[in-house]
Amino acid sequence: MQVCADERIPASAVLRLLGGLVDKSVLIRDEVDGVTRLRMLYTIRQYGLQLLAESGDERRIRGRHLDYMLQLAERCAGEWLGPNQVELAAVTRREHNNLRSALDFALGDPQRRIVGARLATALQFYWLDCGFIGEGRRWLDRVLELDDLPVHTRQNALWINSYAATALGELPTGRRLGEQAVAIARDTGDPLMMANALLAYGGSAFVGGELERGQEVYHQCVDHYAKAGVIDCQAILAHAALGMSAAFAGNHDRAVAAAEKAIELADAHGERWTRSYAHYAVAVATWKMGRTAEAARHAMTGIRIKDQFNDLLGLSLLVELMAWIAGSAGAMPQAAEVLGIASSLWRHTGGEVFLASDNWALPHRAASRRRERRWATSGTSRSTPGARRAPPPSMTPWCRRSGSRRTWPPPRGRADGVDQPGDRGRRAGRRRRVQQGDRRPAGDLHPDRRETPGQHPQEARLHLPGAARGLGRRPPRCAEPPAWEHAVSSQLTTFVGRDTELAEARRLLATARLLTLVGPAGVGKTRIAQRIARESAPDFADGVVVIELDALSDPDLLPAGRGGRARPA
Numbered sequence: 054m055q056v057c058a059d060e061r062i063p064a065s066a067v068l069r070l071l072g073g074l075v076d077k078s079v080l081i082r083d084e085v086d087g088v089t090r091l092r093m094l095y096t097i098r099q100y101g102l103q104l105l106a107e108s109g110d111e112r113r114i115r116g117r118h119l120d121y122m123l124q125l126a127e128r129c130a131g132e133w134l135g136p137n138q139v140e141l142a143a144v145t146r147r148e149h150n151n152l153r154s155a156l157d158f159a160l161g162d163p164q165r166r167i168v169g170a171r172l173a174t175a176l177q178f179y180w181l182d183c184g185f186i187g188e189g190r191r192w193l194d195r196v197l198e199l200d201d202l203p204v205h206t207r208q209n210a211l212w213i214n215s216y217a218a219t220a221l222g223e224l225p226t227g228r229r230l231g232e233q234a235v236a237i238a239r240d241t242g243d244p245l246m247m248a249n250a251l252l253a254y255g256g257s258a259f260v261g262g263e264l265e266r267g268q269e270v271y272h273q274c275v276d277h278y279a280k281a282g283v284i285d286c287q288a289i290l291a292h293a294a295l296g297m298s299a300a301f302a303g304n305h306d307r308a309v310a311a312a313e314k315a316i317e318l319a320d321a322h323g324e325r326w327t328r329s330y331a332h333y334a335v336a337v338a339t340w341k342m343g344r345t346a347e348a349a350r351h352a353m354t355g356i357r358i359k360d361q362f363n364d365l366l367g368l369s370l371l372v373e374l375m376a377w378i379a380g381s382a383g384a385m386p387q388a389a390e391v392l393g394i395a396s397s398l399w400r401h402t403g404g405e406v407f408l409a410s411d412n413w414a415l416p417h418r419a420a421s422r423r424r425e426r427r428w429a430t431s432g433t434s435r436s437t438p439g440a441r442r443a444p445p446p447s448m449t450p451w452c453r454r455s456g457s458r459r460t461w462p463p464p465r466g467r468a469d470g471v472d473q474p475g476d477r478g479r480r481a482g483r484r485r486r487v488q489q490g491d492r493r494p495a496g497d498l499h500p501d502r503r504e505t506p507g508q509h510p511q512e513a514r515l516h517l518p519g520a521a522r523g524l525g526r527r528p529p530r531c532a533e534p535p536a537w538e539h540a541v542s543s544q545l546t547t548f549v550g551r552d553t554e555l556a557e558a559r560r561l562l563a564t565a566r567l568l569t570l571v572g573p574a575g576v577g578k579t580r581i582a583q584r585i586a587r588e589s590a591p592d593f594a595d596g597v598v599v600i601e602l603d604a605l606s607d608p609d610l611l612p613a614g615r616g617g618r619a620r621p622a
Contacts, residue, residue: 056117083553088147096573115158119168122148122155126175133178134285136323139361142183145176150550152176160195167203170196174209178286181216182326184363190217208237208246215253219260220366228257248277252291259294262412264302271295289318289327296334300341301412308338329358329367336374345382352378369398377416392420551581558585562592 058064071091074080080091093101105111125148129141145152152172159169173192180189193214197207211234219227231254238247251274259267271294278288296312299305315331318324332355340348352375359367373395379388558581561568570578583599590597 056114056121085147085552086143090147094572095576112162115155116165118151119155119159119165119172122152123168123172123175126152126172126179130175130178133182134322134324136325138182138325142179142362145179146183156192160192160199166199167201167206170199170202170206170210174206174213177209177213181213181220182286182362182364184365186217186220186366190214190221193217204237204241205246208234208241208250211237212249212253215250216256219253219256224257224261228254228261231257243281244277245281245283248274248281248283248291249287251277252287252294255294255298259298259301260412264298264412267298268295268302268304268307271298284318284322286324286327289315289324290330292318293327293330293334296331297337300334300337303341305338305342308334312338325358326362326364329355329364329371332358333367333371333374336371336378340374340378340381343381345378349375349378349382365398365401369395372398373413373417376420380420388420551577551584554581555584555588559589562589 057067062070071080075082075091079097080093083090083092102111105114126145129145132141156169156172159165159172162169173189173196176189176192180186180192193210196202196210197214202210211230215227215230215234217227218224218230231250234250235247235254238250251270255267255270255274258270271291274291275288275295278284278291292311292315296308296310296315299311300308312331312334315334316328319328319331332351336348336351336355339345339351352371355371356368356375359371372391376388376392376395379385379391558568558570562585570582572578586597586599
């Protein structure tokens, strides 16, 4: 109502007019997680935008839309410290495309740029906590290009962008932006601004391996939050970050004390996302003290929390830690299994820089050596029925994972040719989830990160808790990577939306041999077909391939086209 209603269209008429557009199929009604959403085809939307531009009202309408998105973002940011974080993340995720449209308009309009900057910084919780670090970094780069930003807005953009750059492995940029944020805070004398700046600046020192410097900066950060009298998610994260840096530095008692303080503050407000990092700090400290059972409990608690937020960077850290814990406990098959999952996650997040730091590199290399020794000692002849053989290192991520949707060989057979107990139930459950449209979107963590073939971020996110609980289960079976893995090409950009169409296509493919996608040129039929091919590939024993027939004009050439113009999907 706030966007659509004005002096010409009263609020009481908006719903009636929208209903008429739905009846005429101009608008399409979808229901996602019990929430009704309206959308339109791309070509209709472009036509509508053209008419809006010709009417002369485009800037006024887009301005109202921007104001509504700013109110939504600031409301969610204000309520983020509380028990409703998962629900707020879902609300923001549903408005993702609207937020993009509002940001693009505002940052390109000379008179609304400041509002756009406020919107980009208000979404800090969404960029950093919900798996969209790369996209947030791009918007904040545009904000920082503006010359007339208020000091408070610029300082916010600097420290948030510094945090994002460090999380993406851009340590020099993260340090530079953090230093600029600290300089502004020092000039203003604002303790809250200084605390936020030190939180980001300390992250670049911690990830870069300067553990003593990181502890010093984080300690100052905690003091400045106390001086400002503020308890928010950043203040709780400062305690957790102090605990993490102390744990890696070997100051175990200090680490546990700081992390327990963070857990206490989080519990008092019902906060969850930051609490997971506090559990990570305790898990690292207790693991280093040899208390592997306690460390595993804290790590698993953190994984279950991160699984709700699409925070793949946090999941990468926690799953990597689970591999270290499993190896230290002597559970070598499970350590190899979990380390393979962690390796896939690191590639998706762009966080390989963490593995370049001694904080993570030394335990990672030790776990990898244990894994290689395990495969070397357990390898047997492939000709032996039901036998395992040692896979080459590049095949380790293809180890079958307990509870994972991706298995090899395809679902009709195991590596030993015999279904194991529970296999059929897992496949039936998977089919039900697909038919019900259970397709949560993947996070856009790195602006230039290509999608790694064969392992989607959302699959790792949905199934990691079940896999990480696999300590004590039977060793994974391994096989060569599937043929379809090399027949489905990677996409250069993140696939966002189209959840309803994807679920419907998967449902139809389960019962029909021919599925045709129809729509105007440029609407995205090829991209959707490629996505369907990627997601459906494990269901077909012979794989998936694309055959281009657009260049054929003679039906007699169809057999040749089928044999000679195949290319990866």
